[in-house]
Every structure is written in C-alpha cells, then in structure tokens.
Amino acid sequence: MSDQQNSQLADYISRQIDEQNGIDFATFMGLCLYHPDQGYYMKDRVRIGKQGDFFTSSSVHALFGSLISAQIRQMWELMGQGVFTVVEQGAGDGHLAADILDCLRDEAAELYENLSYRIVEISPDNRRRQAERLISHLERVTWCAEEELAPFTGCFLSNELIDAMPIHVVERRNGGFQELFVVKTEDGSFGEELRPDCGMLQDYFDWLGQAPCEGNRGEANLAAIDWMKKVAAKLEKGFVLTIDYGYPAEELYAPFRRNGTVMCYHKHSSNEDPYRLVGEQDITAHVDFTALQKAGAEVGLQPLYFGEQYQFLMALGFLERLMQLQASTSDQREAAALRMTLKNLIMPDQGMGSMFKMLVQGKGVGSPELLCQRKIADIPIPGI
Template sequence: MNLPQPCADALAQSARLVELIRDEMTASGGWLSFARYMALALYAPGLGYYSGGAKKFGPGGDFITAPELTPLFGQALAAQVEQIMRASAAQVIEAGAGTGLLAADLLLELEARGCLPERYDILELSGELRQRQFDTLAQKVPHLASRVRWLESLPERFSGALVANEVLDVMPVHLVAARADGLFERGVALGDDGALCWADRPASGQVLAAAQALALPQPAKGEYVTEICLAARAWVAEWARRLHSGALLLIDYGYPREEYYLPSRSSGTLLCYYRHRAHGDPFFWPGLNDITSFVDFTAVAEAAFDAGLEVYGYTSQAQFLFNCGVLACLGRRGPQESADYIRAARAVQRLTAPQEMGELFKVLAVGRGLTQPLLGFVRGDRLHTL
C-alpha cells in the first residue's frame, strides 16, 4: 500500500502491540476473534490507536469529524440537546469527545440559549485524548471549563442528554463469513511466517445466534462476509439500565438492516484509516490505523427497545441538522459575501450534501420519559425503515 511511512517511534509502538496480540493469541489457543483483535488494536493501554499518543483528528491526523469541520455542527446540535435537557435534567454526557471541540461548541451555544447544563461529563477511554480535551476547553471556554468533568465509567444513574458522535463505528465487531457449507466466524491467527492472518472457525454462541437471526445470504460459490457488533447492542442496553429520563443521540455512518446486509455488500463495511487514506487491511501497522465498520442502526434500535427504551427518531444527518436550524446558525455568520460566511457555507455543504456526509451519516435518538416529539426528527423521520 502506498501510505506515508510512520516514524521509528510509531513503528516500535506498533511492534510492541503486535507482540501483545501474539501473546494473548497463544494463551487463547492460537486464535482470536476479530472483535478481540480490534479491541486490542484500538484500545490496548498505551499501545492501541485510541490509547496511544498519535494525533488522530483534523488535517494532521487520520480523519476529520463534523466538529472539526465547523462549530455550526455543535450549534445546531445544541437545539436538540436543549430540548432534551428541559424535558429531563440539565446534564450532558458526551461519549468519546475527540479533541473537545464539540464540547466547547455545545457549551458556548447552550450558554447563548440560556440553557447551560449543571454538569457536562465526558466519558473518554484515552488518557491522551482527555488531556487534549482539557486543553481545548481551557482555551475555548475557560469560563465554563469548571462545569466539565471526566468519568471513569458509566454513571449509576443519569437523566439528561447523552451525545455520541462517531462512537458506535469504532466498537469491536465480530466478522462472519457465510458460505454454502455454513456460517463461520473470521478471526485472527499467526501464519507460517509469524505474521497476523485471517483464520475461520465454525461460528458458535452469540455470534452464531446473531448471524442466524439475520438470515445472511449464503452464496453457492464464494462467501458473504459481514460484521456483527454485539458490543454496540450491549452498550446501549447498559445505558438503558442507567437512564432515568432523557435521550441518547447517536450520530454515525451506517444503514438500517435491510440496506446493511444487501446481497451485493458481500465484503462487509470494515475500513481502516491512516493519514486520510482508507484501506482494507486491519493488520497493517496495528495501533497506528483507525479500524471502523458501519453501524447497523436497526440492531441498535432493537437493543434499546428490548432494554425498555423508546425509539424517538431516526433520520439522515442532513435532515437532522436542517430540523435543528443549521441554516439559521449559518445566517449568524455575517454578510453572505464575507470570507467567514463562505467558509462556513462550504462546511455546511459537506455536513449535509447527499454525496458528502449528509446521507451517509444518520442520527438515532432513544430514551425514556420524554413526551414531546424531538426537534431533530419533526420532518423526514425514517423510523419506518428500521
């Protein structure tokens, strides 16, 4: 692959992670599920992609998220967060807060709306990202930074708004290969040369049950490979146990089930990102690449419903942002001929255009105890597609 060469320190970190993976693989009989491999590659303490020190977000990192593009994303989202807080409690939790820019943008806009949360909690696994978030908030919103705290784990009880932007796509997934002779789980082993390689074994347990429930295409020749994210289902169910009133706003790229498991999508949705280049080899420089898969929003909504939550809405990111007033936020940027307005308008186009992020990204809201329709879904709700 034609990718920029990492520095020597980064390569050494990746090599240490590979040794850790090999050691765990040996202890497990020579095979790891891909979900376990992905968890180590992304989150192994001090070595994984999100727990190491490499820059991940923005032009100098590996990818750009919506808050990196423009504060208008957070300003529009604040309208929905405000409605949820006023109907439940003045608290916000952000899961996986990236650089902290979304937290800063939300706090500033909620302050302008006269609806500051009493607390803005951040649930973040990465110590390096926690420090970056702290620095961002100290720079952008020093007068509000005292409202922010970092959580070590999920709270026992919570009311308010939970925001998770691009969190579900990096939860570890199991890989399943459907062939004429049955269902197999695709995991990781060591090849004859000692390198990481794919290795299949008959699917069993929860993975087999989930795959059978999906009735995956089983081609007469070849195979149909896809992902099943048991972690996302468990995560949402755990929030359901703790949420007293309020809503979870889940923003990510993905599909409803009928689109996710189309026969034509026979190689799945797994992707890796390195320096703004996408590729399909998760064994290439482990710990230095992001590993993601698209979200099965039907599975997430079902997990929430089965755990006792209501499903309040599901729509495209574009429709959600329009419903929340992103164009009104843009209109506050000054004269339309100004450079600031033009830059902001281009960013909004990237967030909302169908060929950019507008259609690829979806927003799902689930929760408990809210009686009014949520603002972000008043037009263009697609709940019927889940």
C-alpha cells in the same frame, strides 16, 4: 506520526495469537485500538483533523455542535427545564462538547446553569485534549469511567463511538456462520482463518432477524448491544442521541455488500487492510442501527427519530445558522470557503450528509415532537 506499524504492539498481538492459537477479530481490533499503553486511541497522537487521520462532523465546524445544542435545549424544555445532565461518551478532542457548551452558555443561560456535562472517555490522551479545549467550561464538566457513571436524567450523546467498537467478523457459508480469526502465516505476518461459529453468531443473527447473505462477509457488533443495555440502565429519564455512519440491518447486510464494512484510516486515506500499520491506523465498521433500536426497545428505550444527518441538521436550523455566519463576514472568499466547509456536513453523496445517521431514543418522555423532526417546508429562512 509513523508510517510503520507499532512493533511493540504487533509483537504483543503476535504472542497472544501464539498463546491462544489464534484470536477472534474483535480481540484483535480491541488490542489494536485499546491496548492500555500501545493502542491507537490510547497513545499520544493527533487522530482527528487536518494533521490527524480523519475528520469528524464536529471537527469540521462549530456549527455542527451548535445545532446539536438546539436539540439538547429542546429536550431540556420537554423535560421541564430542571437540572439536566448531558453524558457524552467518546468525546475525541472535545470539539463537540466545546461547541455545545459555548452555544448553551451564549444562548441558553438557564440551561447552562442547570447543566452537568459528564464525559466518559477511555483514552487518557483524549481526556487531556478535552480538558485543554474545555478550559472555560470546567465548572460544568466532569469525567468518569463507564462503570463509575451514576444514574442520570438528561441526554446520553455520542458521535462516532459505536463504529470504533471491536466487532466480530463473520462469513455466511452453507447457510451457517463462520467466524474470522486472526492467525499467523508461515512468514510470521498476520493472516485470517475462518472457524465454525460456536453458536454465538447464529444466536445474534437469529435475534436480529437479518444476516449477511450466503457467501458474504459481515460484522456483528456485540459490544454495541451490551453498550445499549448499559446506557438504558443508567438513563433514568431522557434521551439517547447516537450519531454515526451506518445503515439499518437490511441495507447493511444487502447482497451487494460482499466484503462487509471494515475500514481503516491513516493520514486521511482509507484502506481495507486492518493487518497493516498495526496500532497506527483507526479501524472501524459501519453501525447497525436496527440492532441498536431493537436492543434499546428491549430495555425501555423507545425509538423517537431515525434519519440522515442532512435531514437532521436542516431541521435544526442549518440554513439559518449558515446565513448568520455568512452575514458576519464581508469577505466574499471567506464566505465561499465557509460554504464549502459546511457543505461537507450535509452533502448526501461525497460528504457526510447521508452516510451519517442520527438515532434518538427516549425513556419516560412519551412521544414528543422533536425539533429534528421539523419538515423542511416549516423551517423559516431568514430574509425570505
């Protein structure tokens, strides 16, 4: 894995900037991550896990997927236990899909038999990794492009998809908005230029009812709004479960967040400079969960649950599963290592427990009492 930028990609982007007299940040990020041959997600490389650039919850431990499978199982029951489709978009190395499918096969045979698991994945490299990991479930799994996805009944699932969508970067100046463009500096490297908004960002923030404060930088994920509408159009009946790091708009655009949330990841270190290591680092931005809920509500997706990952996982039986796993080893060091690993998923400050949020929306399913809404006091703890 290189510590230098991908010069072929950097040259391509450089030519685009010359030809178009600068490109907006969303175009720049889209090219860095998804250029068809050279983009970070499109090339053969290890991205997720110890040898890669970042961990995701599903790569931390199979327990994450097993808890999600409990929620999916209840969704299936709520919908009458018939044929059920799970669509997962942006499945990475396939950890989440594998853990859900393993668990359903072992614990919910009837659902497993009725299940079609469809993966929508943009990266050929990730599709290959997913197919390898899912070798024992190939009867249940199919892949398709976003535009090929047929209308379905079931659950649309994503984990860390939205944070990887190209975002527009904006600064609030004198009450109005300026959009960030990527240009070339005198020495030929990539630089930034603010240009007056053409009206698109003003319209967006008017619609949202929140915006970055005067003098602050922030992001507008317009692609996420289009995505939400497409998801709603494909889902005939069922649920949308979106997992990602982010905040409600009020918190995302809070006065103290002066520089927005763009973050880059390379070999497990983070930086705020998207212009270095072009094509060799992940670029992300925190998700605006208010925008997702608002866009969804406009197209028939009712918000059913929104909460932090630790609450969600606890309600789905985190402690019960942890105790079962611990009971399966008599080695004290192994049990301690397991606890350390799993703590990551729920720790509010240092871990993923609070920064990650879970949003469940529903279409044609009423207002069911979801398993993830269980109160901690109502959760039985084995042996107590």
